[in-house]
Amino acid sequence: MTGAPPEGTVEIPPELGGTPTLREVTRHGERLLRDAGVDTPDLDARLLTGAALGMTRQHMLIHATARLNQPQVARVLGFIARRVAREPVSRILGRREFWSLDFTLSAATLDPRPDSETVVEEALAGVADKRAPLSVLDLGTGTGCLLLAVLSELPAAMGLGVDQSTEAVATATANARRLGLGPRARFAVGDWMTGLEDRFDIVMSNPPYIPDAEITTLSPEVTGFDPRAALAGGADGLDAYRAITAGLGGVLKPGGRIIFEVGFGQSHDVAALLEAAGLSQIGFRKDLAGIERVVFGHLGA
Numbered sequence: 001m002t003g004a005p006p007e008g009t010v011e012i013p014p015e016l017g018g019t020p021t022l023r024e025v026t027r028h029g030e031r032l033l034r035d036a037g038v039d040t041p042d043l044d045a046r047l048l049t050g051a052a053l054g055m056t057r058q059h060m061l062i063h064a065t066a067r068l069n070q071p072q073v074a075r076v077l078g079f080i081a082r083r084v085a086r087e088p089v090s091r092i093l094g095r096r097e098f099w100s101l102d103f104t105l106s107a108a109t110l111d112p113r114p115d116s117e118t119v120v121e122e123a124l125a126g127v128a129d130k131r132a133p134l135s136v137l138d139l140g141t142g143t144g145c146l147l148l149a150v151l152s153e154l155p156a157a158m159g160l161g162v163d164q165s166t167e168a169v170a171t172a173t174a175n176a177r178r179l180g181l182g183p184r185a186r187f188a189v190g191d192w193m194t195g196l197e198d199r200f201d202i203v204m205s206n207p208p209y210i211p212d213a214e215i216t217t218l219s220p221e222v223t224g225f226d227p228r229a230a231l232a233g234g235a236d237g238l239d240a241y242r243a244i245t246a247g248l249g250g251v252l253k254p255g256g257r258i259i260f261e262v263g264f265g266q267s268h269d270v271a272a273l274l275e276a277a278g279l280s281q282i283g284f285r286k287d288l289a290g291i292e293r294v295v296f297g298h299l300g301a
């Protein structure tokens with residue numbers, strides 16, 4: 001559900017007939033979003049109007065009284081209608097900023113969350129020599145955001161991103177190319193580390209971790225638009241952690257590190273899985289909200 005709204009399907013209300021001003025159209029969109037219970041109606045109306053018209057925020061401020069024609073009004077209202085239906089702004093725009101890099105989304109990829117930057121921070125914090133030729137594996141790569149963010153900071157590192165979704169792998173490959181990281185990033189379809197023969201210095205994963213029964217309690221922006229395969233973690237949310245920790249010995253180099261993103265309240269269960277798998281120096285990193293978002297461990301040298 002990304003890209004432009006279908007043309008000609010939006011009904012334009014009488015007050016926006018003729019050539020309304022940009023400000024009138026933006027305010028109308030904001031009202032529709034507020035009535036629909038969207039959290040940030042002013043911000044979303046501004047972002048969507050700007051995107052529909054190809055205008056920056058500064059342009060919009062300068063041209064607030066500029067007149068729009070009816071196709072332009074229809075395009076703005078098309079975007080607003082999608083947001084009223086709870087499609088996230090990032091999905092309507094088809095892209096999301098992560099680690100100050102621009103990522104294209106697809107229906108098969110999770111919309112990257114700011115909290116996941118904690119994984120990138122921890123991966124980089126453990127690298128003493130940023131120019132070393134390290135190897136990095138990202139399991140459940142989605143848009144490729146974790147792997148590509150890490151590679152953007154480590155100029156001699158190479159990486160592999162694995163996902164079970166062919167469409168996600170295609171999206172991640174296109175993101176790598178667009179970000180100029182194509183020569184150092186490879187993506188493959190697979191079931192976690194099954195069939196991999198190489199070993200890596202760093203393994204990262206933000207696997208699906210929502211307990212199955214909790215999925216329906218999430219916001220409509222998540223349940224309606226993030227793929228279920230990116231969310232569903234089994235009965236207790238820990239299925240993927242069990243599968244991945246069981247295979248870590250085969251993909252980590254001696255002295256290598258695993259860095260997991262975890263859901264709220266899961267850090268100690270995941271730490272116990274790592275300990276049972278023989279990893280040491282297990283630690284935690286909090287996200288900006290003070291929640292233990294990352295669990296990491298070392299494979300003894």
Ligand SMILES: C[S@@+](CC[C@H](N)C(=O)[O-])C[C@H]1O[C@@H](n2cnc3c(N)ncnc32)[C@H](O)[C@@H]1O
Pocket residue numbers: 108109110111112113116139140141142143144145146162163164165168190191192206207208209229230231
């Ligand atoms: C929570 S999303 C994370 C995506 C991305 N790494 C991020 O942080 O935005 C989990 C990803 O794991 C993938 N996945 C689920 N089960 C998998 C499996 N058995 N093997 C490989 N990937 C899997 C999903 O397709 C999804 O892209």
